[in-house]
Structure formats: C-alpha cells, structure tokens
Amino acid sequence: MLKFRALPWLLLLDVALVTTRYLSRIAEEDRARVIDIALRSKGLPNKVTAQERDDLMRVARTIDWRGAAAEMAPRGTKRVVRGRKK
Numbered sequence: 001m002l003k004f005r006a007l008p009w010l011l012l013l014d015v016a017l018v019t020t021r022y023l024s025r026i027a028e029e030d031r032a033r034v035i036d037i038a039l040r041s042k043g044l045p046n047k048v049t050a051q052e053r054d055d056l057m058r059v060a061r062t063i064d065w066r067g068a069a070a071e072m073a074p075r076g077t078k079r080v081v082r083g084r085k086k
Helices: 002-023 028-041 050-061 065-072
Strands: none
Touching: 002 065, 028 050
C-alpha cells in the first residue's frame, strides 16, 4: 500500500525538478519580466497589455517544450505512432 501512496509524490517531484531545470535556462532579465507581468496583472489575462503578451510569448518560445515533455514522459512506455498500419 505504501508504494501507491508514494508514487504520485514521486511523479510530482519529478515534474517539479524538470520544470525547474527548464525554467532556470531562461535569461534572468526575461524571468524578471515574466514575474513583473504576473505580479502586475495579478494572474488575470485581461489585465495584460498586447506588448506584455508579446513579451510572454517571446519568452515561452525560448523554452524547449519537447525536451521537457520527453523528460516528464513515463519511463519504459512504448512510443505511440499514429497512422495506418502497413
């Protein structure tokens, strides 16, 4: 029973570590800009200006989302290939 209780926490820890690793690769000034926008808008999308939205998108494009997803994918699973069988 202990294994099942520990499993979600280990997965959450793994996700947190991978997320931290990838977000730490963002330049310091970009990270400060994102935090400034988030604090000023209080997390509400309707309070973000067009320029701030462009800044957020620019920073989001610098993150290696595929690499992060690959690291967070369950280990030992078969790769899903979509399409017709030949």
